[in-house]
Amino acid sequence: MEIHEKFTEWAVEKGVKINGIRPHRFEGRGLGIIAGRDFKAGETLLTVPLTALRTVYTVSKSLTRSLPKTTTVHCLLATDLLLDTSSTRAPWHAVLPSPSDFKTSMPLLWDPALQSLLPTTAHKLLLNQQRKLKLDWAAVSAAFPNIKYEDYVYRWLLINTRTFYFLSPLPAHQKLHPKNRDDCMAQSPFSDYFNHTSSPSACNVSFSSSGYTITTPARIKKGEEVYISYGNHSNDFLLTEYGFILPETGGGNQWDEIPLDAFILPLFSAKQKERLEERRFLGKYNLDRKEVCYRTQVALRMLVLPMRKWERFVDGLEDMEDEQGAVNRVLGKVLKSLKREVKGKMEELEGLKEDVGMKCQRDMLRRRWMQIEALIQAALDRI
Numbered sequence: 325m326e327i328h329e330k331f332t333e334w335a336v337e338k339g340v341k342i343n344g345i346r347p348h349r350f351e352g353r354g355l356g357i358i359a360g361r362d363f364k365a366g367e368t369l370l371t372v373p374l375t376a377l378r379t380v381y382t383v384s385k386s387l388t389r390s391l392p393k394t395t396t397v398h399c400l401l402a403t404d405l406l407l408d409t410s411s412t413r414a415p416w417h418a419v420l421p422s423p424s425d426f427k428t429s430m431p432l433l434w435d436p437a438l439q440s441l442l443p444t445t446a447h448k449l450l451l452n453q454q455r456k457l458k459l460d461w462a463a464v465s466a467a468f469p470n471i472k473y474e475d476y477v478y479r480w481l482l483i484n485t486r487t488f489y490f491l492s493p494l495p496a497h498q499k500l501h502p503k504n505r506d507d508c509m510a511q512s513p514f515s516d517y518f519n520h521t522s523s524p525s526a527c528n529v530s531f532s533s534s535g536y537t538i539t540t541p542a543r544i545k546k547g548e549e550v551y552i553s554y555g556n557h558s559n560d561f562l563l564t565e566y567g568f569i570l571p572e573t574g575g576g577n578q579w580d581e582i583p584l585d586a587f588i589l590p591l592f593s594a595k596q597k598e599r600l601e602e603r604r605f606l607g608k609y610n611l612d613r614k615e616v617c618y619r620t621q622v623a624l625r626m627l628v629l630p631m632r633k634w635e636r637f638v639d640g641l642e643d644m645e646d647e648q649g650a651v652n653r654v655l656g657k658v659l660k661s662l663k664r665e666v667k668g669k670m671e672e673l674e675g676l677k678e679d680v681g682m683k684c685q686r687d688m689l690r691r692r693w694m695q696i697e698a699l700i701q702a703a704l705d706r707i
């Protein structure tokens with residue numbers, strides 16, 4: 325833990341205030357934060373001043389000028405991180421995960437045969453990630469032909485997995501605020517040790533002109549891991565963007581959900597789709613841990629109600645309960661088709677040769693498919 329002690333000293337020098345917490349290695353989660361004492365609800369665990377952050381405003385002008393004006397903040401921060409060989413932030417760089425940590429966990433670096441077996445949402449996010457990386461790499465490789473792709477991707481993933489939402493509160497920066505939400509990012513030392521939970525016990529991260537403040541909403545006992553929330557994300561999102569999924573044990577992921585569009589949309593005629601679109605109920609049908617979403621309930625009613633009655637229902641003039649039995653029968657068919665698809669994907673995964681990807685990658689994918697199967701089965705058992 326010596327590098328972590330050195331980094332902690334470095335962070336304190338930069339004005340980071342660490343109150344009773346320290347980095348600790350947790351099985352399966354890499355580094356995280358452990359409570360060094362008992363905490364009461366409302367206590368502040370960490371403050372990071374603006375001056376300690378790495379942001380688009382700390383990137384040197386010479387680097388910014390070398391890249392096109394349209395370059396993303398993600399790309400600027402990744403390139404800056406790669407080119408920064410000074411000793412200024414060396415203690416911070418020393419505690420970052422290694423390229424091999426990403427190789428095992430991030431689907432972006434997996435074998436294409438495994439990538440093609442990612443669940444729908446995770447796969448869509450991967451395609452989007454690949455598109456963004458391709459554009460960023462085109463800009464960087466043109467400006468710095470000596471940079472190696474692997475070295476760049478490593479930094480790109482560091483930025484992808486370790487930044488916080490950031491909009492500079494400094495008036496001088498405000499006219500330059502990024503237009504794209506994806507560009508509102510900053511690296512914050514020490515805060516980037518916190519692992520994610522979907523539980524309400526996650527610490528609150530607030531941001532103001534004095535920087536980031538991390539506060540606990542609940543009591544924490546000495547020796548417990550302390551978490552923040554990266555957002556209300558499903559496990560498919562966490563898998564592609566952060567390289568992990570929350571397990572079922574310990575409460576699981578309360579925000580987990582799976583899309584149903586591929587199985588529901590084909591049930592409608594072109595005319596029905598038009599009407600759903602007009603009433604803003606076309607697509608984005610999901611199943612979460614408790615139920616199918618309201619959009620699904622509304623859309624499926626179109627298949628069991630005369631159009632007029634459906635319109636009255638959408639206008640709030642008809643009761644939801646009356647047709648629930650008929651809706652559940654359609655939903656049951658949808659869920660059974662989805663379950664068959666999941667089974668097929670799991671069989672494909674089992675049929676892959678042992679040398680396709682790494683065992684830990686295949687295990688992670690299998691665990692995700694099993695979670696999806698369990699979500700579907702729980703929904704079938706409810707109806």
Ligand SMILES: C[S@@+](CC[C@H](N)C(=O)[O-])C[C@H]1O[C@@H](n2cnc3c(N)ncnc32)[C@H](O)[C@@H]1O
Nearest residue numbers: 352353354355485486516517518519520566568
């Ligand atoms: C901001 S960093 C947190 C610190 C990181 N664990 C480390 O070793 O430096 C985010 C990364 O931590 C890991 N992580 C965060 N929360 C996790 C969790 N609940 N379970 C497993 N891994 C987690 C993922 O690899 C994620 O990309």
